[in-house]
Amino acid sequence: MQIDILTLFPKMFESPFAEGIIKRAIDKEKLSIDFLNFRKYSEDNYGSVDDYPYGGAAGMILKPEPIFKAVDELREKRKEYFNSDQFPLYYLTPQGEKFDQEMAKELSKKDYFALLAGRYKDVDYRVREHLVRREISIGDYVLSGGELPAMVIVDAIARLQKGVLSDFESAETDSFHNQQIDCPYYTRPREYRGYEVPEVLLSGNHKKIADWQEKKRKELTKKFRNINLNE
Numbered sequence: 001m002q003i004d005i006l007t008l009f010p011k012m013f014e015s016p017f018a019e020g021i022i023k024r025a026i027d028k029e030k031l032s033i034d035f036l037n038f039r040k041y042s043e044d045n046y047g048s049v050d051d052y053p054y055g056g057a058a059g060m061i062l063k064p065e066p067i068f069k070a071v072d073e074l075r076e077k078r079k080e081y082f083n084s085d086q087f088p089l090y091y092l093t094p095q096g097e098k099f100d101q102e103m104a105k106e107l108s109k110k111d112y113f114a115l116l117a118g119r120y121k122d123v124d125y126r127v128r129e130h131l132v133r134r135e136i137s138i139g140d141y142v143l144s145g146g147e148l149p150a151m152v153i154v155d156a157i158a159r160l161q162k163g164v165l166s167d168f169e170s171a172e173t174d175s176f177h178n179q180q181i182d183c184p185y186y187t188r189p190r191e192y193r194g195y196e197v198p199e200v201l202l203s204g205n206h207k208k209i210a211d212w213q214e215k216k217r218k219e220l221t222k223k224f225r226n227i228n229l230n231e
């Protein structure tokens, strides 16, 4: 799978993408990520990519030209992946569709898409109207740019690529795999500072353990998401 990230701050991604599961996905060639700093398409000598909003408002707006030109470059470079008028550009914005495990699964099956990490107050609306095919939010709060959301999305997708997690680490048991929150886990020691591991987990009775885990998943899903899994 190939992902392009359009960003003014490609360096922000260096360390998160050089560790752990994302690195493993890249090393195993399950995932390839490239960055395009659209400042290179700035049309003045100062490299500026933002300007004041027409009509007046607080904050600056990303200009359309550098982003349209960056997408022209990618449209040509990645043309084997999509029909020419369907360039899959996804814009990261708090106004977008809410990212969740279902969307992670859906995106993880794609061969290619590009993420546009915004900065400043917003991007010129023509980019959203005429280039962007999907708008994604990672939650109802405002971050100072789309870079952290892009990292979140890449991480969630990297671990779903086939052959990235071992069977042992399997994503099938993660929280939200079936809408539900996962059960609690414990490891050694059996007792620490007087805090004990629940007896049932030490019983060796697989049926009892599975029932307890299922009960806990239901309890926690009700408690933290107010969803009744029985209904």
Ligand code: ADE
Pocket (backbone or CB within 6 Å): 092, 093, 094, 136, 137, 138, 139, 140, 141, 142, 143, 144, 145, 146, 149
């Ligand atoms: N850009 C700023 N805040 C964001 C959010 N919550 N989700 C996606 N992109 C963003």
